[in-house]
Amino acid sequence: MALSLRAAASLPAPSLGLPRGRRTASVVRATASPPPALNKRNSPRPQNVSGEFFVDERCIDCATCRWMAPEVFKRVDGMSAVAAQPSSDETRTKALQALLSCPTASIHTDKPAKDILQVQKTFPLAIDDDLPGVYLCGYHSESSFGATPYLIVHPEGNILVDSPRYTPRLADRIEKLGGARYMFLTHIDDVADHRKWAKELKCERIIHSGDVMDITADVERKLTGNGPWNIGTDFELIHTPGHTEGSVCLLYKPLKVLFTGDHVAKSEESDDLNLFRMYSRQSVTLQLDSMRKLLDADFVWYLPGHGYRIRYEDVQAKDSAIESLLANYTI
Ligand SMILES: [Zn+2]
Structure with missing residues (x-):
């Protein structure tokens, strides 16, 4: 599937790393x-x-x-x-x-x-009645090209998934929900204001060592090898290289939710899974291998870093969509 830059924009330029100026319009935002x-x-x-x-x-x-x-x-x-x-x-x-x-x-x-x-005050924003404790943070950051940050409220410690734009207002709201014990960074593109959040919330940041660069050098926990790794009993971290070397998905097992970062998402134009190969900076072949790995995982929701959520009827439907992607993909 040939994608133009704009056509691919539901998973747009994170891996392009387009240098864009930081916004200066905070006053505009505050007054709407x-x-x-x-x-x-x-x-x-x-x-x-x-x-x-x-x-x-x-x-x-x-x-x-x-x-x-x-x-x-x-x-x-x-x-x-x-x-x-x-x-x-x-x-x-x-x-x-x-x-x-x-x-x-x-x-x-x-x-x-x-x-x-x-x-x-509506943020963090509940997503679905079937996803209790899973929230959209809002306040997307331009430095991660508008990637979606999530908050999981959990009795063993809340988890921020990727970084919102830092605002004291959102920090206050997150703290009212118990703060965050962890900030899980799916990959290097979506780290945004991670340092400010870590300082504010005193959370332990997690990223794969394959995506450790200058801006993530001070992250507290660096995953090595191919995993999987666990956070407590409910969360499994699945190494899904391809988009970047250190791309990792987070599986929230009891709710059957996969937080995908930029590993996979849905096209804006259809319900098909899309790897957005033009942004695959490590290897499309590896990204496809990482999709095969997801056939073994028990989930029905994709909560992506960019674009639209997907919910399948059951695990078999999830697997059929992956198999269809793999069968029809030409490198
Ligand atoms: Zn990315």
């Missing part, structure tokens, strides 16, 4: 209002429908808003745009959650949203 002086890049995209919400030209097409508030945001001409203004309190809340999560602060309201403080 447009910046006082719009320039070409943070002005509204003409593809937005008119109304309260709009997306600006700095959108990096990470798709976060599109899966968080699909009733409002769509992909138009290679970037997100407001396709329909919120028509209910529920969709408005989702749109504001997307605004807070947007890694480039590219979502705005035409005047300050009075309920933004209330919406900030």
Whole structure:
């Protein structure tokens, strides 16, 4: 499957490591209002429908808003745009959650949203009734190209999965849920503000030694070899090299959930699994081998680093999808 840069953007540029400037629009985010002086890049995209919400030209097409508030945001001409203004309190809340999560602060309201403080308190955000204690952190980071950070609340110690953008507000919310004992980093692309979080929460960070570089040199626990490794009795860490040498998935066994990082995700355009080979920086062959390894794992949910979640009816359906991917893949 040939993917253009933009077509692949539901698992976009983490492995490209595109150097982009850190945002300077924190004030814009806090007030949910447009910046006082719009320039070409943070002005509204003409593809937005008119109304309260709009997306600006700095959108990096990470798709976060599109899966968080699909009733409002769509992909138009290679970037997100407001396709329909919120028509209910529920969709408005989702749109504001997307605004807070947007890694480039590219979502705005035409005047300050009075309920933004209330919406900030919805994070960490529960995902599904069948996933008790599993949350979206929101506040995606541009440095990880909008990767999705998660929080698992667990009696043996909470686990942050990859790094949100650091904000004291989110830190306060996480601390109210018991803080974090661990920060599990799926791979080098999605480490974002890990040092700030480790300092704030005093959590033990975990990453595979294959992805130890200058920015992760001080991580407390470095996995070596091929694993698997365990965190307590409920979590297994599965080495899935290919996207990067140190890519590791986290299996939450009781809930049958796999946190995949960038190892595998779903295409935005279909329900098929996708390895996003153009971003496979180590080896597509190894990434395929790592998919075979997942045939032995007992799970029905994929919670990916980028893009859309997948839930299968049962483990057999999960395995069929992997077998279909392997059977149809040509290197
Ligand atoms: Zn990556």
